[in-house]
Amino acid sequence: MIQRGNNRQAIFLSAQDRQSLLGLLEDNAQKFAVAVHAYVLMDNHFHLLVTPQTDAGLPRMMQAIGRSYVRYFNDRQKRSGTLWEGRYKSTLIQTERYLLACMVYIDLNPVRAGMVAAAQDFPWSSHGHYVGLRSDKLITPHPLIWQLGNTPFAREAAYSEMVHAGISPVQQQAPTDATLRGWALGEPEFVADLQMKTPRRVSKGSAGRPVKQLKSAKK
Numbered sequence: 001m002i003q004r005g006n007n008r009q010a011i012f013l014s015a016q017d018r019q020s021l022l023g024l025l026e027d028n029a030q031k032f033a034v035a036v037h038a039y040v041l042m043d044n045h046f047h048l049l050v051t052p053q054t055d056a057g058l059p060r061m062m063q064a065i066g067r068s069y070v071r072y073f074n075d076r077q078k079r080s081g082t083l084w085e086g087r088y089k090s091t092l093i094q095t096e097r098y099l100l101a102c103m104v105y106i107d108l109n110p111v112r113a114g115m116v117a118a119a120q121d122f123p124w125s126s127h128g129h130y131v132g133l134r135s136d137k138l139i140t141p142h143p144l145i146w147q148l149g150n151t152p153f154a155r156e157a158a159y160s161e162m163v164h165a166g167i168s169p170v171q172q173q174a175p176t177d178a179t180l181r182g183w184a185l186g187e188p189e190f191v192a193d194l195q196m197k198t199p200r201r202v203s204k205g206s207a208g209r210p211v212k213q214l215k216s217a218k219k
């Protein structure tokens with residue numbers, strides 16, 4: 001999922017701002033039973049990869065975080081009014097096929113933006129947790145992570161290599177399009193099965209209303 005600043009304005013102006021949002025994420029993810037697998041805090045938006053345990057968990061978490069952070073940011077900057085560009089954008093992904101690719105996509109955001117030369121140089125993402133640079137209490141690793149190796153060192157090395165190898169332009173564009181348009185991200189069979197379970201639109205060619213809910217790792 002992605003939450004942007006209104007008119008793409010900056011939502012973080014200092015390290016303290018980012019720490020404030022991370023604190024809100026940690027508190028509310030626990031409160032609303034949402035497992036956070038990956039994140040990155042850019043200057044004017046942030047990405048999350050999550051698995052909510054209930055249908056209402058994610059929207060309630062994002063509402064609580066959004067309101068609290070806006071109050072904090074407006075008080076600190078002596079401003080008023082909206083900060084967010086409407087409601088967050090989200091998608092549902094096929095876990096086995098796309099979860100690790102989405103994690104790499106998230107980690108490489110600061111590199112693509114020219115903010116750092118390598119993912120490990122950016123302190124405001126979950127990348128450091130997965131490559132052994134630090135322990136992040138916010139993060140709940142998805143079970144697929146354990147399949148990368150039999151030891152923490154092996155898993156860290158394998159994930160680091162995945163990020164170093166990067167993703168193709170198609171892999172990069174797919175989560176962007178799916179998230180912004182509310183399409184499900186998965187193989188045709190996965191998308192077709194999902195469409196049979198909901199009247200909401202889950203792909204470019206399907207009828208119905210756009211998907212508004214993310215369960216990132218039932219994905």
